[in-house]
Amino acid sequence: MELLCKPVSIVWAALMLATCASTWLLSKNSVAPEVATVAIMLVAAVKVRLVMSHFMEVRRAPLALRLVCDGWLLAVTALIVTVYLV
């Protein structure tokens, strides 16, 4: 029980739920392709941010590293979503 109350365990549970939502709910044909794709990529970006912040401990790292990590994530997400929508 102590194990499941740790912040990293709560993050893990959120990552598992988000993965299930993207894979088996948002990908359904009843959701419009553009809406589904953008939502799925945004959910992936939030998941990556959680991994960086809590698992890689970037949230406690110096500002420079936090900026590089957030910059990478922003660039990758913006590139994928923009090219997809154009």
Place this chain on the structure above:
Amino acid sequence: MSSETDTQFTPAGDPTRRLPGVEGVWVFVIADMTVFAVLFGSFIVSRHHNPALFEASRHALNPNFGGVNTLILVTSSWFAALALDAVRKSRFVLAQRFIGGALLCGLAFMVSKAVEYTEKLNAGISLLTNDFFMYYFTLTGIHLFHVVAGIVVLVVLWFMARSRSFDPERPVVLECGAIYWHMVDLLWIILFPLLYLVR
């Protein structure tokens, strides 16, 4: 003693902030992530030029494999984070179990990928089938290579935990290994929807 004198010896920057691992591992991780960012960009641009082919080819993939593999890697990452937490509390036996859990998840990912590749190859689908599958095999293949390297790292960390070779105050080697393993996880978190779910 005035407060002005006290502040003269305060180190520059926020003392509560600390770089996990060492600078070198972050240089490697950021460089690796940049290479993947270029590959992700290249894939989405190619898809943009031929959406019909990419969409038709995507249907040959089984998203259940990708979804389950994501759950496996996320769990593996969680075990690595728990192992680091355990070592910082000098609980080496527990840390060894968590590293073992991360290792088993890594092996499960490899087995799942092998089954998926075999299924594709048996269906006559290969790297040469079309542009989509060239990206599919190249991107997942490079990622799988990272998983294999990560498994080797985890084996080394498991033996180090067994011999209590980590300093609980500053377990740098474990931090570096965990950072690399989390990177393998986060790259898959983007790679999976990009290949299997973008429609």
